[in-house]
Amino acid sequence: MTAAPVLAGPVEIIGTGLLGTSVALACRRAGLEVLLSDLDADHVRTATGLGAGRPRRPEDRPQLVVVAVPPDHLGEVIASALSAGDGVVTDVGSIKEIPALAVAGLPGAERYAGSHPMAGNERSGPLAASATLFDGRPWAITPHAASSPDAVELVRALAEVCGGVVAEMTPAEHDRAVARISHVPHLMAALTAGRLAGAPAEHLALSGQGVRDVTRVAGGDPDLYSQIVGGNATAVAELLGELRAEIDTLLAALTEGDRTSIEAILRRGNAGTTAIPAKHGGPIRPMASVFVAVPDAPGGLARLFADAGEIGVNIEDVRIDHDPGRQVGIVEVVVDAAAADGLVAALGSRGWASHS
């Protein structure tokens, strides 16, 4: 048995956008030498200026190449990286089966193992990059059939240097997983948001936090997401087909006044919301929301959280409700259900108007 390979660098980053430059910064944070390549020389200059590394030179011999280009170009750039040197090659793209198929059979294919950090896809450009982008985020590693164990271990070392939480699976399994937990939810958000475009202003004025939450991810880059969705067409289409069938069931139930079918779909949705793993992957504890009126000015939230901190309640989540009519925000603070009533009472004694 040989020892696991040590990530010693240099690490080459091909594509110095948000993800590539963030990986570069995380590698630099770990003291690794980083080499930067991009078709856009401005991006390399910007990333270099951020301390993400130095431009790659022809004589460089990277130990690990990280391909961070748009989904449509993954296969060709990975293949070219494999033929250009003898280092391990990975990528950080949102789809994994198409690049794996593009590489299979090529000389050096054993030196490739794909990966996908679950972070940052809504933003772009090296200026948005950060060494902390991947801290605590899931990071899928997707060996193909021919990937060597050493290549997989080196990619795992990269994910760990970046602070990611590694999950290993096949490229096909990854693509089915992200279709369900990312691509199809994105499309459903986009379709829902699409019904708002051009709607009467007086209808939109009734919008609450719910529709804002449902549609938020639809603000992502359409060009990038069309590459992602188009590159995972089979898995996405399978789920979308199921959803179309459920919509047909719903439409029939609405026409016939069949409440049982409507309620069954709503109950399944209920079950789905609790299927998402809890924070820290632990068992799901019952949570409760406390709603607090907070003056919408610098310092208002600070005072609230200072008081909550002194009260000693751990805040699991926070939402600020956007109110259309006044300069007071309603802040929803999510805490352990057992702590909610005590928090309301303690906040009240400190002068906050709140309810659970």
Place this chain on the structure above:
Amino acid sequence: MTAAPVLAGPVEIIGTGLLGTSVALACRRAGLEVLLSDLDADHVRTATGLGAGRPRRPEDRPQLVVVAVPPDHLGEVIASALSAGDGVVTDVGSIKEIPALAVAGLPGAERYAGSHPMAGNERSGPLAASATLFDGRPWAITPHAASSPDAVELVRALAEVCGGVVAEMTPAEHDRAVARISHVPHLMAALTAGRLAGAPAEHLALSGQGVRDVTRVAGGDPDLYSQIVGGNATAVAELLGELRAEIDTLLAALTEGDRTSIEAILRRGNAGTTAIPAKHGGPIRPMASVFVAVPDAPGGLARLFADAGEIGVNIEDVRIDHDPGRQVGIVEVVVDAAAADGLVAALGSRGWASHS
């Protein structure tokens, strides 16, 4: 021209669940006498104990009756309230055309005008009630053709006493509006969440904040939402039919590799996210997110917001990212885009790891 009627009380609340008891508490806050009725005597006792009013007696003569019962019972309870006295009657249900049709033609129909505060539908019971539940929330008032101006003005006075931001529209217009900005988004969230129920744990482990946002409202009460959706079947079905057609377009585009059609749907979603009115109804200002690593312990958020407060940046929104692997939370702080870089720098000088 006569003077607008003054809301002087007594106000009767029929149905002392979350909404009814919250309206009662807001009326008490304004010094009005409040009379409580509910089929569930326990609820009346609880609401009375909370200071929401006193049980209604047969000889009471309310100036205004507020019907706060589940959607399926609105018509019958409103009709009964109209025949039981000569006060104005309103309701706070999520659907408005069915109750308006149930009342039209009845003696006293001119004394009814519907209303719908956009708050609190995900929770239930008098213990969850609060006088501040409606502060700053949209509150639709939906006169029917025969509603008298005095009835409408008295309902408007109630909404204002509760702190709501009034929008007046017809019942049919209201139902079309909430189908678009509430009921259909709820169904889309439930359908998306439904695909997560029973999914493999290793797929769900890749979940990020996006799918949590898209599916959050699907945690609402299935019985209540089946009444709401079933009671707004026509408007909901019309939009769902449009969405099914778009899914057909998407499925065809995925099969044919037609990126243009995929991207067109994503672009329309993009436009929809910006159609939702900005906070305070003002013009949309460009916002940016700053991501901060915060120890997941009481006091961590307090220190962050204390520092942000001292830096003097107004926080527009906050999201806490649930990380499956470690005891550090990533907190997303949304601020004016122009303030983001300064905030990152200032946080850095105070020892916070953050990026914009």
